[in-house]
Amino acid sequence: MSAPRLNQTTGPKYTRILAMGAARGSIDVPNDDLVGPINSSDEWIRQRTGIITRKRAPHDVLAVDLATDAAREAVEASGVDPALIDLVLIATISNVQQTPSMSAVVADRIGANPAAAYDLNAACAGYTYAIAQADALIRAGVAHYAVVVGAEKLSDVVDGTDRSISFLLADGAGAAVIGPSDEPGISPTVWGSDGAKADSVGMDHTLVEFRDGEAAWPTLRQDGPVVFRWAVWEMAKVAKQAIEAAGITADDLSAFIPHQANMRIVDELAKQLKLSKGVTIARDIETTGNTSAASIPLAAHRLLTEHPELSGTLALQIGFGAGLVFGAQVVVLP
Ligand SMILES: CC(C)(COP(=O)(O)OP(=O)(O)OC[C@H]1O[C@@H](n2cnc3c(N)ncnc32)[C@H](O)[C@@H]1OP(=O)(O)O)[C@@H](O)C(=O)NCCC(=O)NCCS
Known part of the structure; x- marks a missing residue:
């Protein structure tokens, strides 16, 4: 039956x-x-x-x-x-x-x-x-x-x-x-992780160590140069994959909104993607700093406030950080 x-x-x-x-x-x-x-x-x-x-x-x-x-x-x-x-x-x-x-x-x-x-x-x-x-x-x-x-x-x-x-x-x-x-507004996401590099950025202690008086309140630490190199080299590849998965070329983008980790990473990624002069690049880090999960939507919100003409156009967004983990997609800006 x-x-x-x-x-x-x-x-x-x-x-x-x-x-x-x-x-x-x-x-x-x-x-x-x-x-x-x-x-x-x-x-x-x-x-x-x-x-x-x-x-x-x-x-x-x-x-x-x-x-x-x-x-x-x-x-x-x-x-x-x-x-x-x-x-x-x-x-x-x-x-x-x-x-x-x-x-x-x-x-x-x-x-x-x-x-x-x-x-x-x-x-x-x-x-x-x-x-x-x-x-x-x-x-x-x-x-x-x-x-x-x-x-x-x-x-x-x-x-x-x-x-x-x-x-x-x-x-x-x-x-x-x-x-x-009615129309596609979020492209396929290219995402993944590399837990082999888990030690390169994260909390310095566990809550159990803190509870047992063996360590101070856990705070963030990183191996800056390791994360920097990974972000620049590996994330450029991920960004290119996301553009390809979206079925567009970098020339179709009007905005680039990478995680606001470090302005040098933002600039290096933009260079490797060979973005044209017409692409508006989010640089919210200058006055906001690095807000981890909040950095992309904060930067996008600011771009839309300062450049309302970007509404309805394509933006590549890419996040990367502790895990290590990464994710990228192209979106139609609201
Ligand atoms: C953290 C970061 C800014 C450090 O910059 P860097 O150029 O890699 O610096 P380095 O660690 O190679 O150190 C370079 C020099 O600056 C010194 N230095 C390191 N940190 C410093 C600080 N906070 N202030 C002043 N000097 C510092 C070092 O001692 C070294 O000096 P030396 O040349 O005399 O030996 C950079 O590595 C970075 O942004 N990494 C990735 C950030 C990121 O994306 N994190 C992910 C979580 S979102």
């Missing part, structure tokens, strides 16, 4: 980003405020990273609060009734509570309760991972409208005496509303 036939869903053929939102830490922290304990200088940080100042949030503002503000703006701008949002994904590495997830709290705060909600940890590639999931889940008919957020309060996991990464890090959240579309 055969089993009764099951329902299995399929959804719309295409999806797109409908609108975006952003929230940056409210405090400007210039290089000079950080250089003392790391024996560095404003000049060194500017030359090596392109950062002049970074955004950090006050003590009483948590990553979940930044995520809420960014998500609210995106939902309002999209015009989608929050009650129709049935998926909330937050990419983050800096939730100071292991559980509950930030996404369940944010779903409730923005009026999307009882949306499916979960956080995902893919570090600086987290936003591109979450976009890939929202796109796939909507096209599978599992969700209808999704809010995707990258949210970090990295100042909670910074050691001000660390020379390897502390001066890069910042606080903020960027959000996108994803929904059905």
Whole structure:
């Protein structure tokens, strides 16, 4: 006897980003405020990273609060009734509570309760991972409208005496509303990982070591030159694969929005992709700093604010970081 036939869903053929939102830490922290304990200088940080100042949030503002503000703006701008949002994904590495997830709290705060909600940890590639999931889940008919957020309060996991990464890090959240579309709006995602390089960037201690008094509060560390070389060489290949998977050429792009890790990485990737002069390159790192999962949506939001003419055109976005992990896709800007 055969089993009764099951329902299995399929959804719309295409999806797109409908609108975006952003929230940056409210405090400007210039290089000079950080250089003392790391024996560095404003000049060194500017030359090596392109950062002049970074955004950090006050003590009483948590990553979940930044995520809420960014998500609210995106939902309002999209015009989608929050009650129709049935998926909330937050990419983050800096939730100071292991559980509950930030996404369940944010779903409730923005009026999307009882949306499916979960956080995902893919570090600086987290936003591109979450976009890939929202796109796939909507096209599978599992969700209808999704809010995707990258949210970090990295100042909670910074050691001000660390020379390897502390001066890069910042606080903020960027959000996108994803929904059905008549035309393709999100290309196939090229994504992956290299756990053999797990030690090259991440937390310096476990929470268990901290609990047992064997280590200080865990903070971020990296082997800068290793990550730098990987980002420049391997990520250029991934970016080229994403352009090819999208069925376009680099000449079809109007914007390039790489993870804001270091301005030298941004410039090197743009050079290797041979982007034409007409392509607008996101350089939000200069005044925002590196906000990990939030950096791509923050940079995209800023590009759209400063260059509204980019709306409806193609942007390549690529994230890469701790894991190591990476993700890239081409999107139609909202
Ligand atoms: C961190 C980073 C800015 C360091 O820049 P770098 O050019 O690689 O610097 P190096 O580590 O090779 O060090 C070069 C010199 O600067 C010194 N230096 C290192 N950190 C310094 C600091 N914070 N301030 C001042 N000097 C510093 C080193 O001692 C070294 O001095 P020496 O030449 O006298 O030996 C860079 O490696 C980087 O951005 N890496 C990738 C970042 C990234 O994408 N991270 C992923 C997580 S998102």
